[in-house]
Amino acid sequence: MRKTAASILIVDDDDDILFSARISLKKYFTSIVTENNPKKINNHLTKNTIDVVILDMNYRIGFEDGKEGLYWLKNIKEVSPETTILLMTAFGSVNLAVEAIKKGATDFILKPWTTEKLYAAVNAGVELARSKRKNTQLETIQEHQDKEFHKKTEHIIGNSSAMKSATNLVSKVAPTDANVLILGENGTGKFVFAKEIHLQSSRKNYPFIHVDLGSLNENLFESELFGYAKGAFTDAQKDTLGRFELAKGGTIFLDEIGNLPLHLQSKLLTVIQNRKVTRLGEGKERDLDVRIICATNAPIHKMVDEQTFRQDLLFRINTIELNLPALRERADDISLLAAHFLHKLTQKYRKKINGYSNEALKAMENYHWPGNIREIEHIVERAVIITDNPKIEVSDLHFSTKKIDVNLGGSLNLEDSEKILIQQAIQKHQGNISRAAKDLGLTRAALYRRLEKHQL
Incomplete structure (x- = not known):
């Protein structure tokens, strides 16, 4: 027995x-x-x-x-x-x-x-x-979930070889409990793929907890992820579960892990390594039964070389590494995505639009899509709202044609490039941090950290 x-x-x-x-x-x-x-x-x-x-x-x-x-x-x-x-x-x-x-x-x-x-x-x-x-x-x-948890997940759309390779890897890794690291530019669908891995796993009937590490205040890192005991700090009125405990039996998705400072990386490593969590203000270790999926748009392997990301933590989180292609690398999928978002958004705004003109489709296929899938959805949504045409025309599509003139004086130093891009983004948006962060593909918190780093 x-x-x-x-x-x-x-x-x-x-x-x-x-x-x-x-x-x-x-x-x-x-x-x-x-x-x-x-x-x-x-x-x-x-x-x-x-x-x-x-x-x-x-x-x-x-x-x-x-x-x-x-x-x-x-x-x-x-x-x-x-x-x-x-x-x-x-x-x-x-x-x-x-x-x-x-x-x-x-x-x-x-x-x-x-x-x-x-x-x-x-x-x-x-x-x-x-x-x-x-x-x-x-x-x-129910009390703590953010809007993104409840938001209906987009389907994975694409017939390109790059997408077929990615979805094939998902089907192989999803049934296992292996830790997965998803790499890709902003807007390539890292959240969608993480949710798909969860939905194809044996944990699908248990929670999927999304944690945006890029927007998480450093002072709240332990209490949010590991929970806290009543009286652990001034406002701790009751024992509270952290995100790891909330994900019990299911999956925790640690997004933007590349933005995590070194001193917090060591705390996360201890939890992942020992599979135990201790609430803030409490001495009791609690066993963890969670699947861990991480994601970042940062060059994480280069960060290890530069000693800004722990190598031992990388080894723990990337048992399987899933690289998502940028939209410009899967041009064959642009028309499929355009059709998908048009169908979705015409229903949302209750408008009757019969597809795209040939010129509009050609323009979309020739555009470089720096914002990837997120940008194509944004552009299609704007077109659906403003157009009076029976089909989406080129004139309805608002592409980002303004290119930032980055004058580095011959330097290709990554830190210099980042500083100048941030300066020009803030100048472009007249000091509006939210818009500058969105243009740069960052969260507000991530942009504020970079402003502090570059003393801007």
């Missing part, structure tokens, strides 16, 4: 009872812990995830009123609300046990017990604890 993965804590001042209960349960559950001093209950609860506590009602000789049991019952409920509490009591204390159930205990076990009844009560308690944790996870997901 295969043991159930669960942690059971038995608390009683009678060592014979502890020994007997442990012998009865150890063949059914993976972890049985015994404790004869109720004052040490909190140590067990804070160090480990306890599914069920079997709690005696009386601990002092001559006192049979059960007040100590009720006290520790209340304590367990406060410290670990998802833990199931079963009471052990003698036959004459059934009324007391009923009172305790009204105060939060799940069931009671009469002494002496039979192994069958003890197992049935504990097994039901384990299932209840798991159900509570799952409900907490789902409730927190």
Whole structure:
């Protein structure tokens, strides 16, 4: 018989009872812990995830009123609300046990017990604890999910050899639990591919949690990703799950991982390497059961050479590396994408438009698409809104024709190029950070970091 993965804590001042209960349960559950001093209950609860506590009602000789049991019952409920509490009591204390159930205990076990009844009560308690944790996870997901999580994922569209190669790799890697690193320019569909890997995996019925590391405040990194305990900092009013715990059983997608500072990379590496997470302000390690997918538009291998990205972290996240082609490298797919977005957007805006003129299609196929798929959707949306023609014409398409004149004085230094591009983007958009960031293919947070780096 295969043991159930669960942690059971038995608390009683009678060592014979502890020994007997442990012998009865150890063949059914993976972890049985015994404790004869109720004052040490909190140590067990804070160090480990306890599914069920079997709690005696009386601990002092001559006192049979059960007040100590009720006290520790209340304590367990406060410290670990998802833990199931079963009471052990003698036959004459059934009324007391009923009172305790009204105060939060799940069931009671009469002494002496039979192994069958003890197992049935504990097994039901384990299932209840798991159900509570799952409900907490789902409730927190509902509270904390950003709009992008709920947004319907675009289909992967394309018949080019580059896209067929990418989708073929997805079909091979999705059924595994291998960590995947998705590389590609902004707008190439990294989020869409990450979601597709999740949907083709055995984890598809569990959460898909998207974390934009580029926009995550450094000071909130640990609390957001790893969670925090009540009282860990001023505004920590309750125990809160981090993104890793929210993704339990499913997939966590760490987007823009190339923007993560070195000192935070080491913290992420520890979690990925050990497959355990510790909430801020708490000492208890919690096991992680998540699939990890990362993505970046940064030249991450070059960053390793420059020692701005940890090589050991790269080894951990790129068991499989998926490179997404830029739209200019898959020109055969432009007409397919244009048709897809036209169909989608004419429905959204309730307009009847019968395709594109030949000239418009040719113009789209000849354009270099620096913003990739995101840009083609933007241009088609604008055309659908403004056109009065039965078909989309060239005049309806607003391509970005202005090229930035980058004068480097003969220098091809990457840092110099980045600084000048940022300066010209801010100048072009008259100091509007949001528009400049969008033009550069960055988040506002990522652009602010680069402004600070270049002292602009």
